[in-house]
Amino acid sequence: xxxxxxxxxxxxxxxxxxxxxxxxxxxxxxxxxxxxxxxxxxxxxxxxxxxxxxxxxxxxxxxxxxxxxxxxxxxxxxxxxxxxxxxxxxxxxxxxxxxxxxxxxxxxxxxxxxxxxxxxxxxxxxxxxxxxxxxxxxxxxxxxxxxxxxxxxxxxxxxxxxxxxxxxxxxxxxxxxxxxxxxxxxxxxxxxxxxxxxxxxxxxxxxxxxxxxxxxxxxxxxxxxxxxxxxxxxxxxxxxxxxxxxxxxxxxxxxxxxxxxxxxxxxxxxxxxxxxxxxxxxxxxxxxxxxxxxxxxxxxxxxxxxxxxxxxxxxxxxxxxxxxxxxxxxxxxxxxxxxxxxxxxxxxxxxxxxxxxxxxxxxxxxxxxxxxxxxxxxxxxxxxxxxxxxxxxxxxxxxxxxxxxxxxxxxxxxxxxxxxxxxxxxxxxxxxxxxxxxxxxxxxxxxxxxxxxxxxxxxxxxxxxx
Numbered sequence: 001x002x003x004x005x006x007x008x009x010x011x012x013x014x015x016x017x018x019x020x021x022x023x024x025x026x027x028x029x030x031x032x033x034x035x036x037x038x039x040x041x042x043x044x045x046x047x048x049x050x051x052x053x054x055x056x057x058x059x060x061x062x063x064x065x066x067x068x069x070x071x072x073x074x075x076x077x078x079x080x081x082x083x084x085x086x087x088x089x090x091x092x093x094x095x096x097x098x099x100x101x102x103x104x105x106x107x108x109x110x111x112x113x114x115x116x117x118x119x120x121x122x123x124x125x126x127x128x129x130x131x132x133x134x135x136x137x138x139x140x141x142x143x144x145x146x147x148x149x150x151x152x153x154x155x156x157x158x159x160x161x162x163x164x165x166x167x168x169x170x171x172x173x174x175x176x177x178x179x180x181x182x183x184x185x186x187x188x189x190x191x192x193x194x195x196x197x198x199x200x201x202x203x204x205x206x207x208x209x210x211x212x213x214x215x216x217x218x219x220x221x222x223x224x225x226x227x228x229x230x231x232x233x234x235x236x237x238x239x240x241x242x243x244x245x246x247x248x249x250x251x252x253x254x255x256x257x258x259x260x261x262x263x264x265x266x267x268x269x270x271x272x273x274x275x276x277x278x279x280x281x282x283x284x285x286x287x288x289x290x291x292x293x294x295x296x297x298x299x300x301x302x303x304x305x306x307x308x309x310x311x312x313x314x315x316x317x318x319x320x321x322x323x324x325x326x327x328x329x330x331x332x333x334x335x336x337x338x339x340x341x342x343x344x345x346x347x348x349x350x351x352x353x354x355x356x357x358x359x360x361x362x363x364x365x366x367x368x369x370x371x372x373x374x375x376x377x378x379x380x381x382x383x384x385x386x387x388x389x390x391x392x393x394x395x396x397x398x399x400x401x402x403x404x405x406x407x408x409x410x411x412x413x414x415x416x417x418x419x420x421x422x423x424x425x426x427x428x429x430x431x432x433x434x435x436x437x438x439x440x441x442x443x444x445x446x447x448x449x450x451x452x453x454x455x456x457x458x459x460x461x462x463x464x465x466x
Contacts, residue, residue, distance in 0.1 A: 016130045020142055024123040027146050031115045031156060035108060038156070045070060055108035059159030060346040060431055061087070066158060068092035069106075073099060078255040085252050085296075088262040090203035090244075091160045093251075107158075114155040114162045121166035121173075122146045125438070128176040132404060134446070136458040141445040145169075149352040150333055151437045156351055160204040161434035167201040168211070168415055169438045175219050175411065179404055187223060188233075191216065195237045199244035201435075206245055206261050207422050208435060213238070214414040222407055258297050265426075266303025272325065272427040273307050275317060279324030279428045281346070311425070325428025329420055330384050333359070333430060345430040391416070391440050394447030397457055412439045 040054030045067045053066070064083060069092040071081040077093070084092065098113060099106040122145045130138040146152060155162040171194045178190045198212035216237045224230040245261050252258045271277070276285035290306035292299045311318045333347050333356075353359045361367030370376055398409030416436050423432045433440070450457055 016135070016138055017127055019139070020123045020126050020130075023142070024119040024146060027152065028115055028119040032112065034156060035111050035115075038111075052104075053107060055105075056111040057157045057349065057351055059154070059157035059161065059349050062158040062349070065092050065095065069095040069099070072096040073103070078251060080255050082256075085256055085258050085260075086263050088204070088206055089248055089251060090205070094163075094204065095158075110158070111156050114166075117166045118152065118155045118162055119146070121169040122438070125169040125173040125442075128173040128180070131180055132176065132408075133401075133459040134405060134408075135460045137446050137449055140449050141442050144441045144445045145438050148437065148441060149356075150347075150350055151434065151441070153351040154434060157349065161431065164201050164205055164208060164435035165438050167197055168435060171197050171215055172408075172411060172415075172439070175215065176404070176408065178219075179222065179407070191220070191233065191237060192240065194219075195240035199241040202241060203244035203248065205435070206248075207426075207432075208419070209241075209245070210418040210422060211415045211436075212241055214418055215411060216241070218407070218411050218414060258295075260297050260300070263296050263300045266300035266307070268426050269307040270303050272425075273310055273321065275314075277321060279321040280328045281427060281429065307425075322424050325424050326420070327384070328428030328430060329423050329433055330388060331430050332380055332383050347429075347431040347434065387440075387444065390444040390447040390451075392443075392447075393451065394443035394445065397446050397450045398443075400457070401459075409443070412443055415439050416443075 035055050038055050038057065040052055042050040043053035043058075043063070043066065044050055045063055049070070051066070051070060064087055068081070068083050068087065068089060071079040071084060072089075072092055073096060075081070077096070095106060095110055098109045101109060122142060125145075126138045126142040129135070129141060151162075151165060154165070174190050174194050174197075178187055194216060198208075198215060202209045202212055217234065220230050220233050220237070224233065248261045249259055252260060252262075270287040270290070271282060272279055272286070274286050274288045276282075277287070288306055288310045290303055292302050294302075328345060331345065333345070333350060333353060347353075361371055395409045395413050398405045398412075400406075416439055419432065419436045423429065
């Protein structure tokens with residue numbers, strides 16, 4: 001008679017890959033139905049300018065992206081309009097490229113494009129995860145990411161967040177695929193692919209550059225070690241990644257003579273600093289004194305230096321602001337979870353908040369009173385601390401494995417930490433957490449399932465990964 005363990009190995013195994021494919025396709029089709037039911041209106045983008053807009057919702061800075069796209073559409077890629085220099089032009093250029101297929105349907109193309117990429121990214125990431133010893137975690141990871149209302153529905157808004165979150169999932173999946181296969185002939189191809197994808201993410205949002213570099217740096221070190229042979233690979237990867245933001249510098253220089261990716265970094269950093277600053281967005285009383293002269297590009301660099309000098313000279317206030325920014329970064333999705341009419345994050349337009357029953361409490365005096373109560377604060381703190389605890393526990397579970405699983409934990413945590421650290425020197429905003437949500441949900445799923453299994457790590461026999 002076969003032993004219990006042998007019978008378990010001989011039993012039919014669930015085909016996770018088909019399940020992932022079916023559900024990813026189903027979620028996309030549901031989104032298509034939603035897209036077709038988003039009404040078309042005339043969007044006022046200022047200056048008595050109305051453009052037909054619909055089949056997608058506005059995200060944070062949505063009007064600015066559409067204005068920038070409209071200038072590109074009317075004046076060409078080298079439009080001189082200042083909005084294309086102030087904000088990174090990568091996302092408006094992406095919309096502009098989609099418009100080449102059909103200008104009249106550009107927004108429906110954008111929402112469908114983002115939704116396809118998201119569904120594929122979740123499928124591809126969990127598909128590779130299911131090929132490792134973490135197979136038993138892959139289904140929960142898939143469900144938590146694909147059905148997360150905030151992250152999933154962000155593909156139906158005008159904003160870079162969905163594409164960047166999808167990009168991190170895809171690039172991490174490529175890394176896992178390569179390490180499992182251990183095929184040196186394919187490694188270079190995978191590295192080129194990842195470098196291009198990460199370059200596109202930087203093209204959309206330059207602040208992601210540190211996370212992008214960390215992914216390929218850790219990957220190359222894992223595959224080739226910290227040896228001289230790894231240097232040419234790292235240089236090649238950096239060249240490809242930096243090519244994409246370099247095109248923005250070229251565009252800005254040719255259009256207006258500005259040799260920068262964008263001009264908003266100094267202003268953004270200055271908003272989150274100073275003796276009156278809260279660490280989040282403010283209308284009045286923020287910033288530090290700074291003598292400005294020269295071109296707009298020079299002024300932006302001068303603001304950055306003034307902010308960095310203030311941090312250095314005011315360590316106590318810096319720590320206070322860093323704590324506040326961390327709270328805002330990890331906070332719930334409306335009013336930072338700690339109800340205050342003057343301090344809000346910029347993810348208020350996420351479609352989930354249109355139907356989220358908790359956010360509807362802000363519509364009534366009694367609801368506001370409840371949110372301001374000690375119980376409302378307690379729920380918010382439990383939400384923040386509970387999520388962080390699960391994330392850290394999931395990372396610790398992977399760290400203990402001391403093989404591919406540890407590497408996966410390290411690369412995931414590097415993406416999360418670098419995005420959080422970048423927000424500390426700029427503004428604390430929960431929207432900045434969106435690009436890393438897939439990564440944080442992955443660690444939280446590992447932590448949650450292990451916790452429910454009484455701390456026992458659920459591993460399966462896999463390929464030789466050590």
